[in-house]
Amino acid sequence: MTAHVEVKGLCVTARNAAGETFPIVSDIDFSLKRGEVLALIGESGSGKTTIALTLLGHARPGAKIAGGSIRVGESDLLSLDAKGLAALRGNRIAYIAQSAASAFNPSRTIMDQVVEPALIHHLMPRAQAEKKAVELFRALALPSPDTIGSRYPHQLSGGQLQRLMAAMALVTDPELVILDEPTTALDVTTQIEVLRAFKAVVLERGATAIYVSHDLAVVAQMADQIVVLNQGRIREQGLADQVLHRPADDYTRTLMAAARPAIRPAPRQADLPSAPLLEIRDMTAGYGKIGKDGHPRIPVLRNINLTIERGATLGVIGESGSGKSTMARVIAGLLPPAQGEVLLNGEPLPPGLKGRTREQFRRIQLVFQNADTALNPAHSVGEILSRPLGFYHGLKGNAARLRVLELLDLIRLPATVIDRRCGGLSGGQKQRINLARALAADPDLILCDEVTSALDTVVGAAILDLMAELRKELGVAYMFISHDISTVRAICDDILVLYSGDMVEMGGREGYVHAPFHPYTDLLIGSVPEMRAGWLEESGAARSLPLIGASADETELCRFLPRCAARIDGLCNITPPPRHALHKGNNILCHHDEAVLTRLQNLVA
Amino acid sequence: MTASSLRWAKALPLSAKIGLIFVLFWLAVAVFGPMLAPYPVGAFVAYDVFDGMSAQNWLGSDYLGRDVLSRLLSGARYTVGLAAAAALLASATGTALALTAAVGGPKVDEPLSRFMDTLISIPSKILSLVLVAAFGSSLPLLLLIAAVTYVPGNYRIARALAVNLAQMDYVQVARARGEGRFHLALREILPNMIHPLLADFGLRFVFIVLLLSGLSFLGLGVQPPDADLGSLVRENISGLGEGALAILMPAFAIATLTVGVNLLIDGLKGKRA
Numbered sequence: 103m104t105a106h107v108e109v110k111g112l113c114v115t116a117r118n119a120a121g122e123t124f125p126i127v128s129d130i131d132f133s134l135k136r137g138e139v140l141a142l143i144g145e146s147g148s149g150k151t152t153i154a155l156t157l158l159g160h161a162r163p164g165a166k167i168a169g170g171s172i173r174v175g176e177s178d179l180l181s182l183d184a185k186g187l188a189a190l191r192g193n194r195i196a197y198i199a200q201s202a203a204s205a206f207n208p209s210r211t212i213m214d215q216v217v218e219p220a221l222i223h224h225l226m227p228r229a230q231a232e233k234k235a236v237e238l239f240r241a242l243a244l245p246s247p248d249t250i251g252s253r254y255p256h257q258l259s260g261g262q263l264q265r266l267m268a269a270m271a272l273v274t275d276p277e278l279v280i281l282d283e284p285t286t287a288l289d290v291t292t293q294i295e296v297l298r299a300f301k302a303v304v305l306e307r308g309a310t311a312i313y314v315s316h317d318l319a320v321v322a323q324m325a326d327q328i329v330v331l332n333q334g335r336i337r338e339q340g341l342a343d344q345v346l347h348r349p350a351d352d353y354t355r356t357l358m359a360a361a362r363p364a365i366r367p368a369p370r371q372a373d374l375p376s377a378p379l380l381e382i383r384d385m386t387a388g389y390g391k392i393g394k395d396g397h398p399r400i401p402v403l404r405n406i407n408l409t410i411e412r413g414a415t416l417g418v419i420g421e422s423g424s425g426k427s428t429m430a431r432v433i434a435g436l437l438p439p440a441q442g443e444v445l446l447n448g449e450p451l452p453p454g455l456k457g458r459t460r461e462q463f464r465r466i467q468l469v470f471q472n473a474d475t476a477l478n479p480a481h482s483v484g485e486i487l488s489r490p491l492g493f494y495h496g497l498k499g500n501a502a503r504l505r506v507l508e509l510l511d512l513i514r515l516p517a518t519v520i521d522r523r524c525g526g527l528s529g530g531q532k533q534r535i536n537l538a539r540a541l542a543a544d545p546d547l548i549l550c551d552e553v554t555s556a557l558d559t560v561v562g563a564a565i566l567d568l569m570a571e572l573r574k575e576l577g578v579a580y581m582f583i584s585h586d587i588s589t590v591r592a593i594c595d596d597i598l599v600l601y602s603g604d605m606v607e608m609g610g611r612e613g614y615v616h617a618p619f620h621p622y623t624d625l626l627i628g629s630v631p632e633m634r635a636g637w638l639e640e641s642g643a644a645r646s647l648p649l650i651g652a653s654a655d656e657t658e659l660c661r662f663l664p665r666c667a668a669r670i671d672g673l674c675n676i677t678p679p680p681r682h683a684l685h686k687g688n689n690i691l692c693h694h695d696e697a698v699l700t701r702l703q704n705l706v707a
Numbered sequence: 708m709t710a711s712s713l714r715w716a717k718a719l720p721l722s723a724k725i726g727l728i729f730v731l732f733w734l735a736v737a738v739f740g741p742m743l744a745p746y747p748v749g750a751f752v753a754y755d756v757f758d759g760m761s762a763q764n765w766l767g768s769d770y771l772g773r774d775v776l777s778r779l780l781s782g783a784r785y786t787v788g789l790a791a792a793a794a795l796l797a798s799a800t801g802t803a804l805a806l807t808a809a810v811g812g813p814k815v816d817e818p819l820s821r822f823m824d825t826l827i828s829i830p831s832k833i834l835s836l837v838l839v840a841a842f843g844s845s846l847p848l849l850l851l852i853a854a855v856t857y858v859p860g861n862y863r864i865a866r867a868l869a870v871n872l873a874q875m876d877y878v879q880v881a882r883a884r885g886e887g888r889f890h891l892a893l894r895e896i897l898p899n900m901i902h903p904l905l906a907d908f909g910l911r912f913v914f915i916v917l918l919l920s921g922l923s924f925l926g927l928g929v930q931p932p933d934a935d936l937g938s939l940v941r942e943n944i945s946g947l948g949e950g951a952l953a954i955l956m957p958a959f960a961i962a963t964l965t966v967g968v969n970l971l972i973d974g975l976k977g978k979r980a
Contacts, residue, residue: 434883455882463885476876480898490884543884 105133106310107157107278112170114152114161126152126165127334134327136277137308141321141342143357144331145558146529150314153331154280157312158195159187175277192219196271200283202263206255213251216270225274238269241306242299261292265299272303279304279311285320289421289585290629297323297631297638316558318361319631322346323638330354346633360559361633365592377448378409379546379579380433380466385442387432388603398440402428403603406442410547410596415573415580417594417611419587419626425603426583430549433581434468464494467540471552473532477524483510483535484520490542509538513568530561534568541572547579554589566593587614587626599623602661609688618699620690621668650675660691668694668702723974729967733960737787740780748781749773749932757943757951767952770943775953778939779960785935787964789846789919793853794912800854801861802904806892809869820866823859831856831918839927849928853915864907868900902975909972913965920961936961 112130115123127149134140142150152165159179161167172179174195182190191197196219199205206215216238217231226234232251239247242265255263264284271279284300285293301324304311313324321328321342328345330338330353338351349355385406390399402425410416418426431437433444438453445451446465452458470476477486487506491497497505507517513534524532533553540548550569554562570593572578584590590597597614599607599622607620619627628641650671653659658678663669673693683689684696692699716727745765746752753761753768760767766775804823808816835852842848869892872878878895886895920937922928929935934942939957946954 436879436883455885458885460885463883466883468880468883470876470880472876476880478877478895478899481894493884493886539880 104135106136106138106175107312108133108171108173109153109157110171112153112156112172113168114149114156114165115168116165125168125334127331130170130336132327132329132336132339134310134312136310138326139304139311139313139324140327140329141313141315141325142329142331143315143318143321145316145357145560147333148331149334150316150331151282152334154197154282154312154314157278157280158191158197189223193223193225193274194276195278195280196274196276198264198267198271198279198281198284201287202267202284203255203260203287205267206263208255211252211254212258212266216251216266216273219270219274223274231273235269235273238272238303239266241303242266242269243295243302244269244299259292261288261296264288264296268300268303272307272309275307277310279309280314281311282314283316284313286315286317290587290631291421291625293320294629294631294638294641300324301638317631318346318357319633319637322633322635323631330357342635346635356560358633360563362588377445379412379414379447380410380581381445381448382406382408382433383442383445385432385439385444387428387437387439389437392440396441401440401603403432403439403600406605408598408605408608410579410581412546413573413577413579414596415582415594417590417597418581418583418600419585419590419597420600421585423602424600426585426600427551429600430468430551430581430583433549434466435463436468460494464543465546466549467543467545467547468549469536469540469551469553472556473524473529473536476536477532477539479523479525482521482523483527486524486535486539487542490539494543505542509542512541512572513538528561529557530564533557533561533565537565537569537572541576541578545578547581549581549583551583552585553582555584555586562589569593586630588630599626604661604691606662606692607688607690609684609686613684613686613688616686617703618684618696619688619703620662620692621666621694621699622662623690624699624703625665625667660693668699670694719974722970726967726970726972726974729963730971733783733787733964733967736780736783738784740783744774744777744780746774746777748778748934750777757946757949757953759952766956769939769951769953770945775939775956778934779936779956782929782934782936782939782957783960785846785929785933786916786919786937786961789850789853789935790912790915793850793915793919794857794908796850796854797857797911797915798861798904798908801858802865802897802900804858805862805865805869806896808866809873809896810888810892816866816870819862823862826855827859827863832921835918835922836925836927839922844927844930846929849919849922853918856918857911857914861904861907861911865900865904868903869896872896872899905975906972909968909975913968916961916965936964 109130109132113128114126116126117123130153132140142153144150152162155162156167156172157174157179159182167180177190179187213232213235216235217228220226220231221228235251236247239250244250244262244265258266281300285296288296297320303309313321315321325342328340328342329336330345330351332353337353338345338349345354349358385403386397386401387403388398388401392398406429408416418429420426428437432439435451435455435458443450446462451462484503484506487509488497488502491502491505506520510517510520515531515534519527519531524535527535537553554565557565566589569580573580582590582594591611591614594611596608596610598605599620601622607623614623614627617624631637647665647667648669648671650669653663653675656678660666660674660679663674666674669675670693679691679693681689681691716724719727751772752774753764753772756768756770756772758764758768764774764776766779769775769778804819808819834856838848838852873896878891881891881895919928919935920940923935923937924941926941929938936957940954943951943953
């Protein structure tokens, strides 16, 4: 059987500011047979999206397809004119973008948009297209497939929109589907559902697909062939099994190593002072006016109790909306809590920014996720780093400059960046400066809000190494907020799992290796893709939820109840769960006792 | 310094270069014009009114037989200087209040914004007419009227920018560092809104030129024998029928000044995007 899609000697060029032409990708060759899935994998800037777009005959503004040939079925894409390409796109070749939330038009219903490709290309009458769309909704395991089409994009979740995007792409039965990082923006627990739906549809329809991703583990679930890209060139290509298990190229091995974060242990400090560094007692926080019962109108965090010892690392993990970032904002004083208190070195901190001393400010530093927005674009690197030096330590002029150079050395950036603005630096370099600004204050505690989430795995791993090293050298404590449990397990001593603002499990790192866990922790751990084919099928595919009756009118009920696989009718939906300790030291918020959880979770795993 | 500003000018798009030439020309006229004028402002030099070009009067004579070129060279100073000063005053005041509102929280923001809304709702031309009628026309009063009229507009734009910027992560980081409001407003927020504010400044400048010209046209602006560009147009209005240079030249002057500033601003915006 001959290849269905064939790319030969593809080369895309762009022009820089000086008007010189330079290649973005060059010498790309690959082919795939009908019904195969090929994965393009690489870090940002490796050219994977550029290649994916050329398969639609498209180059982004400023770029140009300079050479090579692309054949899909019988058509040679590069010889087609604009009209010929338009007839192909959305019809025989479909594209699924990374962010479905911004790819849907918010003012039109889902059904209107899903059937649009079929109508534009006059493939079938509307009624038939709608019938087909409903079939696809069912195949993609969307809730209420018959009526979901009449809803608007803002009424649906990110994972649902991503699946609807797939329905839109598949409604014309395309010969080739291009999926561009379709699950990157999703939580792990959502990602697994979306992946499962994609895989089922791809298998069932025998679609030929190109899957663009930076995540090897995700790719392992989907791909027959893998092409590894770096800086616009193919580093390695072959069958999925071979690339994943017997990588031939050094770069592939680097990628694999970065995807499996190594444990970076740091000894706990011996001379513990009497009071812990940070303590949170019965804290409740949220947004909006605080009501008579002491709860804010939109509560985000409830009954938080935790301590961070000097030099220790606490990981906080949960999905988006679980209140992780709010916790950092409360500790930093940006959001005064509604109830409870935060103690630093045993002394209560004023709830808001007002009334905190400069010394208290200095001891707690905040590092935001996105270094692009956390560094002022109008300031140079030197100005950014010397501000906390002058503000907290009174360092000025030459002394400040020397200290800035020391800091740059500490985060391993060349001294030449000192007079540059951040705009010209790479994502990893910016994140280092973001970290260095916190270090400049000489803090006791650094609150890290998803500091590696926006970075490529290799760059993120380097940042984690740096943080572990700084901790050893400077004895600084971290609160490390993340949605990625493997990262958290790699660098934290203690881990707190948040679900919808409740502490569902809290304990040492060792407690997160073997069952029993809280049912949500179990789901979270089970949803992290493993780097082998077949994992998706094995990982509790048919996790059916036990039926329960109506919930009692009680605000303190377990919030994980609607998604819990271990819920008990008559108990979980009637009485609030107790907090109890497990044998291994973790404490959980659940009705189940240790023995039952162990049995349930070992059964599934 | 000169080398770098030359390079800056070279990088501008063509339209902005043309604008820049107009603007520099009018600035030069404003500074050196009175020195170059061949005759005093009020001197009667020609026997014919609305005369055409001649060796004595390069741009002809006006409705009283005065030299148009001399009057233009002396009058540009009022229009350019007054408008620039008023635009600067309006932008500085508006931006300062906007930054105060952005870092001061709702308790400062609300009253200030409602007060500005009140100001905005007063028609500017009527307000100027009433004030001039009440206090009589004088340069400081004209300056003040023009500035007060355009503060609310600048405040609106600057506040919208500042409130957005105040939510940025780097401002949150600075707040969590314990920085005071002055630092937040001047060091963290202001530098990031300079470009749109410059564009706004240019717009206000043009509006003020037109407002002052309009007031002068009504006889309420700069008082004789001095005249700004607007009053030159008004006093020679009777020459319109015969297409006298005395009315065409000042009108052309207003047009080149405002068009020049606009071209320059558009070029700056384009460069930033």
